[in-house]
Amino acid sequence: MSVPKTIVEQIRLLIPPLNGTLHKGQSGGPRVTGDLLAGAPFFASMSAQRVGVDLSHVICSPTAAAAIKSYSPDLIVHPILREDASRSSVMDEISSLLSRLHVLVIGPGLGREKYMQDYARDALKIAKDRGMFLVLDADGLFMIGQNLSLIKGYRRAVLTPNVVEFKRLSEQANIDPNTPGEDLARTLSRALGGVTVLQKGAQDVIASDTTDASSQGAHDASRIPASEGEESEVVIIDTPGGLKRCGGQGDILSGSLGAFLAWSKCYEDGAFGSKSIPVSRMPLLSAVGASMVTRTASRIAFEREGRSVVTQDMLRDIGRSFKAIFGDGTQGGKL
Template identity: 65%
Template sequence: MLLRSILTQVKQLIPPLDGSLHKGQSGRVGVLGGALDYTGAPYFAAISALRFGADLSHVICSPTAASAIKAYSPDLIVHPILRADASPEQVSPELKSLLARLHVLVIGPGLGREPYMQAFAKLALSLARAQGMFVVLDADALWMVGQDVALIKGYRRAVVTPNVAEFARLSDQVGIDPGAPADQRAGLLSRALGGVTVLQKGATDIISVDTTGDAADLEARLPGADPAKEKAQETVEVDVEGGLKRCGGQGDVLSGTVGALLAWAKCYEDGVFGDKSIPASRYPLLAAAGASIVTRTASRRAFFKEGRGVVTQDMLPEIGKSFAEVFGEDAQGQDKGKL
């Protein structure tokens, strides 16, 4: 019942497909990552955002990765501005201008741990926070956060998407008791990060956000509730069936789809569509839940077709179909009887 209620709210963040919106008003997503050895991850994140329904998808990467990413798809807008021989101060004006045109920034796919790429990721996160952007952090952006939790602590417009190993490492870095109940650890991590939404990937995806002091979020979840008597956390478990083969790159698909939903949430927040009845404090959790369900569904559909040999590339054509399966054909703008 809780998941059904969550999906009802997610549907309010989906832009209408009735011809009323212009290019870019259904989401402009940025993915920052992509160094010499890592070109697939930013591609999968960026193209998944488009397959989910975002209008425009940008990849901000190093020049060594740009040609490969461009060759993967002409639909992506590639910015090879993260040069190893440039300082963050030199890149900052161009990066700041670029971020001002986006609704959300996904940091981490293919980022790597080279000092220059990590420095640019820190710069991008700082600029995004200053501009009030929604952000998604995955892969080596989580390693970056673990080195300095202050980079993200208290920024409630952020979602982190750790896998099993990343979750264990980050939990240890912020001092979470490893003996804590497994179903409570995501909430404890969210609390340690100051209310950042945590999407803990696993056999069941656990999404949790610490809502301490967030009266608007409580009212949206439980109208008329007494804050003093309610838990200061919200946790959603997504056990929707996925594929039986966990191929590398599926996490990048997830970060891209979370980014697409957050881009829509920003458009909703700006009044481009919808009635703005959902408070902004709920957008990260709703985006994480909706994206988790669609990504797991795409994984299942791809595995059904390809079996043991499934690869991440096989998931891409299934994203739109999975979106329709989860949210209904009407959310795709396809009324019955019409094509």
């Protein structure tokens, strides 16, 4: 089942036009928190830039900064996650940085060390207080799994679990193991108060279910009322991907998703467009767009490289994948 044309048309409306009318920063800027696996935050941040954001930042520890900077001079690296620093001073720096950006991606290369998880939890709270869009992946999913109230009801967030992470989150959310497979993503979204879930697999399943969100005291209910959009929606992405799943492809997805959400925030703020898309649909639309782009890039890279394909090969194909799906952007939201 292909993605409905109406959804693709709505995603196009969120994409900033390349017509010379926008200044730097009006096409979005995501920030990625990551550290120990220096390649993971690099792939996420660089993917966001390849999709088309203006600026991409990485928050990391001093030990990871040199490696990440050496990968690309295009990334802005902030080596502030110091284990020996006071937590309050680090969070003051993070708060200042987040005040200038549109979306926060938490998880690629984060690690599970206590100090990194503590910083990530604090950054999550600051982002929620500011009404930022959020992407939770990898060790970010591990973090919220220890306390689901961190994310429950915050409907500006998208979770991107793989098979193992999805199973773990489902167990932590007390999802009935007998739930039919086609209903699992929607059930998890409902259990989390309407948080959008991008369940990665042979076909990506993207679900947003706000049926019970209003009765759960959702943190973001005042910002995104359930009546704004569909109470329950599931989109299955059958866009063909490559036949080899290499480590790091999930980081490309989370970075691409960060780009679409950054654009969504710019759209919400009136930087471009008619504001005809309700905020309640932006996380789901962004997840659909990112999934389609990532899977297409994976297919193109595999067709060229075959069995030897690695995640680095996919980066060069993100731009042409985006263009094949959404056009070159010179006409903004027009088809």
